[in-house]
């Protein structure tokens with residue numbers, strides 16, 4: 001009898017490949033008698049490189065083609081940065097598991113080694129994220145924010161060519177690619193709340209595929225599962241995708257969690273930040289209450305005013 005090979009779908013970017021290779025090697029360790037294989041799939045987001053992400057307004061930009069391969073049984077599981085997965089997945093697809101989460105913080109990368117606190121009105125900081133833009137302006141209203149796209153190498157090159165004086169990116173991505181030496185500083189979460197699920201690698205599967213679910217359970221970190229599900233439930237309740245200025249931070253202590261959520265206006269003038277403390281078991285339910293607190297405190301007005309322009 002020939003053994004079935006479990007196929008792992010992934011995008012072809014360096015970060016995606018690192019994540020998929022890591023999932024593959026964790027699965028191989030947990031299931032030494034099984035065969036695993038990577039299958040690289042190109043997505044629309046890999047092809048459109050010249051438009052600001054916040055202007056494309058397509059939540060499944062980096063995922064749709066991979067999910068089609070799941071539906072067609074061409075792959076058994078798909079690996080993504082959990083941050084890039086919409087909170088509502090297509091029918092019959094679920095996040096089956098997550099690897100242990102890496103550092104959740106954003107990093108500041110400046111051309112001349114100055115820290116964010118030393119930046120002034122004449123400095124330009126590049127980011128394509130509304131969350132980062134809003135919080136930078138909240139921290140220092142006169143900073144100049146410019147848009148940027150492309151992978152880490154492209155961004156570093158643009159900075160060195162004079163496009164900007166600094167970049168802000170997810171620390172997890174930089175570390176995974178081995179670019180540790182370009183990091184000027186890790187930003188304190190008081191200044192820059194990370195994105196929902198930042199730093200977590202997700203494994204997407206078909207909901208009715210009990211066999212793959214068992215394989216994935218063996219490599220899933222349960223604390224990461226509980227915290228990221230709570231963060232995603234907060235985001236779902238705020239009805240935001242990755243293109244709204246929403247941030248959050250989970251602090252875990254034993255079986256307790258303090259979950260902080262934030263919505264900011266694009267000009268940074270308003271930043272609504274609230275926390276709840278609860279058990280890991282109840283975190284997802286409490287996250288919904290946290291979202292309501294934020295919406296009631298003015299978050300609703302901010303999100304309503306942003307959504308129409310985010311897609312045009």
Ligand SMILES: NCc1[nH]cc(CCC(=O)O)c1CC(=O)O
Pocket residue numbers: 081082083084168169170171172173174197198199200201
């Ligand atoms: N938005 C793109 C994206 N999706 C996942 C990561 C890095 C890894 C992670 O955040 O989990 C990044 C790069 C970034 O935001 O700088």
